[in-house]
Amino acid sequence: MGNDSLGRPSPPAPSEADRIVREVEALRERLLYFAARRLRSFADAEDVAQETIRRAIEALQAGRIEKPASLPSFLFQTALHVCQRRYRSAGREVKALRRFGASTPESAPDDPLGSLISEERRTAVREALGRLDAEDREILTLTFSEALPTGDLARRLGTTEGNVRVRRHRALGRLARLLGVTRGTPREP
């Protein structure tokens, strides 16, 4: 991005502007995880992601983020800022509702990102897990369902932490192959 005669960043060319939008849009799902963990609501998380993306695109197009490496930090701070505003706003709404004797909003769902994964996809992953051998299935279940730290998992299985990592890595690879994807590459949403 160049500068104009006054030294201000000149607006990006159309193709560059499109690229910026595409790159920031690609981060939407990560922002949903970030916001849903704090706000416990998919709708609120979507709003935060949208607002953060809008601000990031504006900042990039205005040349306020000069280095690509600064983008994650910008996104973190911006999303946190938007979450804080929304949280305080929600607090005021709750107080107002109490003041007027109304009921408080219903509690947040236990699975704010549940709708992110379709029933069809859940079934496919469940079936793939069922086709793994028992050892692979056990290690993935203990890791992701019970969320046992590696050390606890190693003690439970009577092996070393290193062995747990190797087995888990291989099990994830076999699961990915059953699902027809290559591990470590983002899948199209």
Add this chain to the structure above:
Amino acid sequence: MREIDCTRADETDLVALYLAGKLPENEAEAFETHYLGCERCAAALREGGEIRAALGKPVLVSAPASAEAPGRGQNVWTFLAAAAAVAAFFYGLGHVAQRPQLVTDSAAFRSGSVDSLALTVTAGPAGVVLEWPAHPEAQRYRIEVVRSDGLPVLESETGDRRVELAVVDLPPRPEGVHLIATIEALDDTRQVVAKSRRETLPGS
């Protein structure tokens, strides 16, 4: 905040613990900073979420109650400093009749061009004084302060046209990074009807 490299995220159980809400808050935030810029970890997050969903678990367990106010813990100083700055901002010269409410929704830009607003920045007794002329359609004015590296610092609204910002109360900044202020005039539908140029704050 401790940095997390991709190798560590891959070799350990970070993703599973994060999704299950079992990671300490400071580590969860460090991981978030990392995965926002890491495609590999973002893919691992999706993969872990899918496995949890297939096993009948919530894709993601929300932060525990002790950390549910966003920004508590590691970032509490940021929040407190910003709150102190907002307070100093509106009590500085005694020209503000009442403390303005925090912004609760985003202003939209009116289609087409908006008027320019002449923002004057001068040094004041407790910081920096921002002044701007009245706009005939404006109901409120939104003040936004960002760092020169793009990070947002402060955002608030007021019905006044003069405020003082106590720069020293704002979160510390790396050397060479300064603060930039912008004022937007909002009409009664919260559309932006005028906007100032971005002005660098002296002494920042």
